[in-house]
Amino acid sequence: MTDLRPAGFDRRRFLAVGGVVGAGALLAACTSNDTGEATNDNSQVATGSNDNAAPGTKVTIGFSGPQSDHGWIAAISKNAADSAKRFSDVTFEPVEATNEVTRQISSVETLIDKKVGALVILPFDGKALTAVARKAMDAGIPVVNLDREFDTPQAYRTLIKGDNYGMGVAAATYIGEQMKSKGVANPVIVEIAGIDSLQLTQDRSRGFAETLAKYGFNVTARQAAQFTVESGQQVTANLLQAQRKIDAVWNHDDDQGVGVLAAINQANRSEFIMVGGAGSANAMRLIKEDKGVLKATVTYSPSMASSAISLARLIAQNKGLSDLVEKQVPKSITLASETITKENVDQYLSLGFES
Amino acid sequence: MTDRTEAPAAVEVPPADEQGRVEQAASATASPRLGGRLSEVRNLGLVGVLVILAIVGVATTDGAFLTRSNLLNILVSASIIGVVTVGMTFVIIGGGIDLSVGALVALSSVWATTLATQDYGPVVMVLCALLVGMGAGLVNGVLIAYGRLVAFIVTLAMLVSARGLAQSLSDRRTQLVTVDAINDIATTEVLGIPLLVYLFAAVIAVGWVVLNRTTFGRRTFAVGGNPEAARLAGIDVRRHTALLYVVSGLCCGIAAVMIMARTTTGSSTHGDLYELDAIAAVIIGGTLLTGGRGTLIGSILGVLVFTTITNLFVLNNLPTEVQNIAKGLIIVAAVLLQRRSRASSP
Structure with missing residues (x-):
């Protein structure tokens, strides 16, 4: 009946405290996102090789x-x-x-x-x-x-x-041409938009619908995915149930596209082509690999x-801008929305942003 | 207790769930108008709503609703918010509220998918998600139980700061999960049913047993019903309250692992408005916001109602706004229906 442990020693409490300290140490080690690479090689900045760079x-x-x-x-x-x-x-x-x-x-x-x-x-x-x-x-x-x-x-x-409207135009043009060359007469086209209340989403959808109309196509199903990965996954999982056979998907945003692609993989679907939006580095890598449904993305860089x-x-x-004749910077500049495919992805890789 | 109309029923077979037994005990001692069969009709309202939704689904979707893959899709969609709702049910029956669940899912998913964590492999990632959830839940619980702060305020503060921490850890980027073992959780099927559904079922089963078959469950009802009486009965109310938030945090950690698998990412935007969805599901499931009463099955039915609505709207290609309006109406309708079926039961 001799207890050699110090007074007040409680094994359960000791283990509990030890456990908490250990868990804390483990968690503390898990907070880093450092890739160990130099972060200053961003090339999305002007090269500045003319007089204006001086x-x-x-x-x-x-x-x-x-x-x-x-x-x-x-x-x-x-x-x-x-x-x-x-x-x-x-x-x-x-x-x-x-x-x-x-x-x-x-x-x-x-x-x-x-x-x-x-x-x-x-x-x-x-x-x-x-x-x-x-x-x-x-x-x-x-x-x-x-x-x-x-x-x-x-x-x-x-x-x-x-150019939000232009994004829709570019995406619809790519899809329209693909459908035409495949000879699909009445394609099922699905649109996964961003946040419906934003003007930019409305512009993108308008450009998409109006350009598809030129090909005689229309959007079969359209849902908003709130620009989040989770919502993108959720909406797509349901959309794939609604449409048994899809010919093309346009997803407005490559960030939410990670969720869209996850849902497509989980449903084992691959019968359609998908076009992204914005131009994230991840989307560009997938286009370059050319293994999944993502075949193109339209930029909004x-x-x-x-x-x-x-x-x-x-x-x-x-x-002024040295390549222009005018002495002053122009009043407005609208960037063109470019279509990135496997063919030209290499020249855009440096512009991709990490989502 | 005065709105009960049932006469005292025969008590040879005690009701299966704790809620039923609480009511039975109450009927034996306090009110002659309360009976034990109440729990059996409790969820009829929600089952009715689900049946109506299913009929609407079959009628409007041209065969897309009533397919195996769509029904499984509904279950998988319900699984993540469902696990969170299990934890929420414990907290609310115990007389509390947890507004931080969505933020805890986000924080756990981000913490478990940092490059450093992913280096350690899938086991550490899962452990990390669970520990972060439980740790944050413990902070909630200790502040509420021992710091004597109001649960609404503490968990609201946790909502803000956990999401803030998630944003600063992730630098507001979406963190891709590159560990295949985690992503496989969402694609693995056992006997034709996705693993996520089994996980969901397992959490419900454990939750049901703990709530209805253990001392912990009984104490939860006691603490939520009347903390002072529970204290006099010898229950350590403060410790029990703190533990309830740890349970909720643990459920958030499990949900975080599921969301990591499902979306292949960790992100500070995950779990957006989960607190509202979970609380709404618990309430339309028949649990009292004041605590002491409620059923887990009701909460799960509540989650299924919401998930089915979302599914139906996408199948019918209706926009999100309409969906939100309908959700609100259905919350009110379900609660009304439930009250009617309660009042008119024999």
Whole structure:
């Protein structure tokens, strides 16, 4: 009956505490996402091989964007920062990213008060940010409006945006041509959209439907997948039940496309071709491998953030685009949506963003 | 208890679930108008809704609804939110609420799919997801039980901070699962039925046994029904309350593993609004938000109703907005139907 353990020693408690400490140590070791590769080889920035690349007057560029909730926006912020770093004459002044319009307005106001040389703004909501952008323009600070458009042209010096309608056109053209060459007369075409309440989703769908109509085709089934992987998986799993035989799928967004492809694999379906959207690095790798249903993706490249920084710098330094005759940067630039297939994927790989 | 109309029934065979026994005991001591057969009609309302949905499905979808693969698809779709709902049922019967479940699924999925975790292989990934879920649940439980904070506030704070942590760990990127063993969970079938469905069934079975056949289950009803009485009866109410949140966290961890397999990713956007779906399923399943009463089977039926609605809407190619409106209406309808069937039962 002699107990040699120290007073108060409780084996169960000891094991419990030990277990918790061990679990904590294990978890702590599991938080890293470091690939061990150098991260600074991003090539989504201007190469700058002409006269405009030479350092000019010092410029401070303020940057305000929404909080990234998926790969595309994350790539936008990263590209803007990386691109600014390449210019020795640019001081980059980002403000905290937010998805609340009131906070974005006040952070832009802060930048105006600091009297930055130029502003690059990707508004969470273009309409809501119009007034503060005008205020900046009135204060003599040129505003580069990135992607989501302000209400009035008076609120920006230059607008650079992607072509959502054009994305739909490009996707429909690819699918239309494929169906024609395969001789499919009445194809079952499925569309997996992003968030229906967003203008960009409506534009993409409009471009898609109107272009398909030219081929005499229409969209058989369409569902919105909220731009998330989980929703993409869920919606697709159900869509595949609804349509026993599909000829083509257009998925608006390569981020949610990871879920779409997971659902397709889990259902063992492969009778159709799929076209992606935006142009993520993952989608490009799959197109290059050419093993699954994903045959193409239409771009909406976040590289536009790098271009926006370059434009802001040139505007502030009073320079034009050197390949154009005009002395000033144009008022608006709309990027073309390009179709990436196995044939040309190699030249686009560097523009792909990690989702 | 005054809305019960049943006369005291013969008590030779005790009801199968704890809820039935609670009611029976109550009828023996407190109210002569309450009986044990109540639990048998409890879920009739939901079964009725499911039958109606099935009829609508057969009528509107041209044979696509009533196929083996579609029915399995509904079960697989229900499995992830279903596992979360099992944990939620425990918490709500125990008199609490857990708003953090969606965020915990996200955090567990992200933590278990970082490159560092994936290096250790599938076993560590699964362990990691379970530990993160349980750990966060423990934090919830300790703050609520021992810190005497309101469950609504603590789990709301956890909702915000767990999702924030998930975003910062993942840098808001979608983390692809490259470990095949995890992805295989979603593609493996045993006897023609997906592994995820077995997992779901196993969680329900364990949950049902724990809730209805163990001291832990009985204590859950006692703590939720009247914590002071439970304390006087010798139950360590605080420890039990804390454990309920750990159970919920564990369910979130299991759900995270399932979602990793199903979507082949870990992401801070996973589990969006799961808290609402799970709470809605528990409530239309007949569990009282105030605690002390409820059934696990009701909650599961609730989940199946929601999943079937989503399935029907996609089969009929209807947009998401309409789906959300219908979901709200069906919650109200199911609760009304349930109250009627309760009131009119013999």
